[in-house]
Amino acid sequence: MPTVLQLRPEADPAAVNAALQGLGVHGEVARGAGGAVIVLGPVSCVVAPGVLADLPGVAAVLAGPSPHPRLDALAWRAVRVGPGDLAIGPGAPPVLIAGPCAAESRAQVDAAAALAAAAGAKLLRGGAYKPRTSPYAFDGAGPDGLGWLRDAADRHGLGLVTEALSEADVERVAAVADLIQIGSRQMQAFALLRAVGRTGRPVLLKRGRAATLAEWRLAAEHLLAAGAPGVVFCERGIAGADPELRNTFDLAGAVLLRCSMGLPVIADPSHAAGRRDVIAPLARAAWAAGLDGVVVEAHADARHALSDGVQALSPAELAALGRALGTARAQEEER
Numbered sequence: 001m002p003t004v005l006q007l008r009p010e011a012d013p014a015a016v017n018a019a020l021q022g023l024g025v026h027g028e029v030a031r032g033a034g035g036a037v038i039v040l041g042p043v044s045c046v047v048a049p050g051v052l053a054d055l056p057g058v059a060a061v062l063a064g065p066s067p068h069p070r071l072d073a074l075a076w077r078a079v080r081v082g083p084g085d086l087a088i089g090p091g092a093p094p095v096l097i098a099g100p101c102a103a104e105s106r107a108q109v110d111a112a113a114a115l116a117a118a119a120g121a122k123l124l125r126g127g128a129y130k131p132r133t134s135p136y137a138f139d140g141a142g143p144d145g146l147g148w149l150r151d152a153a154d155r156h157g158l159g160l161v162t163e164a165l166s167e168a169d170v171e172r173v174a175a176v177a178d179l180i181q182i183g184s185r186q187m188q189a190f191a192l193l194r195a196v197g198r199t200g201r202p203v204l205l206k207r208g209r210a211a212t213l214a215e216w217r218l219a220a221e222h223l224l225a226a227g228a229p230g231v232v233f234c235e236r237g238i239a240g241a242d243p244e245l246r247n248t249f250d251l252a253g254a255v256l257l258r259c260s261m262g263l264p265v266i267a268d269p270s271h272a273a274g275r276r277d278v279i280a281p282l283a284r285a286a287w288a289a290g291l292d293g294v295v296v297e298a299h300a301d302a303r304h305a306l307s308d309g310v311q312a313l314s315p316a317e318l319a320a321l322g323r324a325l326g327t328a329r330a331q332e333e334e335r
């Protein structure tokens, strides 16, 4: 939402604009229904609203400065990911991203990557550093896992999205990831956001379980301010009242960001639902609603998965989802 200055009838728009330039603010003069206005560029957030209101010739400040000018400047544009320049976001076709919750072994990751590729996924997902609620749960294979993920992605022609859990992992993760994931629990870990932003890699920013949409956008602004070239938002469910589902899938919030604000948004129905029977319908709903893609967990042997097995799609289920979304390889080749 740009800031708009309504000018007094007697004001000289060029003189007001010159005063703005003196403040380091770029403005465009336009004719509104009520007379001349000046529409300000995103840099307006560095100037207090009171300073703008007090400028000679200004009758009113019609909209508050945006708290996330860098994000606003990227609206309605896709994020470019990986050496293949995969576009995710407005103007680009939706993407399927699939893979295991965690990288467990070279063979397991390779099998999942094969399934993902056959289903028409563009990126492999999987964590080598896992945030776990229990300190005794499997928390990832670390650097070995990163290597398995990168190798599997390369073997199957996929890009890679994987999580950086702490500042200590950022360099290692950035060395292999095409898209760095910030997990739900880390959405407001600001030192981590700065470190990930500084790598210059695009970021998949999961929504905090209790985060408002405004907090989510500001977390993205932290990444962009630190140097990230783009941020893809990932709706993965927020805290709800009902224990039968892991979280509550906020499709409306995702649609608001994507369709009204023009921000790149994908959905993660796996973590939103936490049970495999509702994942494919949620994925189809997100796709139909106009989001930029879905990310789902899949495992060739979900019963023995070391994390999130109950929400992992089986090979047959992932293949069926690829067919339902129209991404599956056979369908791609038919066209």
Ligand code: PEP
Residues within 6 Å of the ligand: 101, 127, 131, 182, 183, 184, 185, 206, 236, 268, 271
């Ligand atoms: C994940 O993607 O494996 C994960 C831990 O997700 P979230 O941060 O959304 O819980």
Ligand code: MN
Residues within 6 Å of the ligand: 101, 102, 271, 297, 307, 308
């Ligand atoms: Mn998981």
